[in-house]
Amino acid sequence: MRTPPYKEGQSVRRSLFFTLMIVVAMPGIALAAEPGGGEGWLKPFAAIAAGIGMGLAAGLCGLGQGRAVAGAVDAMARQPGAAGRIQTAMTIGLALIESLALYVLVRGVLLLFVKWPA
Incomplete structure (x- = not known):
């Protein structure tokens, strides 16, 4: 059995260090941005929310x-005589399931194209 090339806990310390550096650098990045009538600070978060929402909706649907x-x-294999009714119910169910993903898509598009306050 091979042992990892790092000491125990070193990987956790390294990831905590890089996370801390990113958190410390964020205010500097925000202050370095030019002021102006941009789209506001909500636009990137709206894009992330739309992407995560659509990914979850598509996967779960x-x-x-x-x-x-x-x-x-x-059910069709067990009762071939009822295959027509089962297929109709399945098609309606699939349409309703797919509509959930389409609602999330519409919501995501609205989030991306709405004009956010500055």
């Missing part, structure tokens, strides 16, 4: 759709 289709295919 994909998982939900996969489970819905798996359940529908399993």
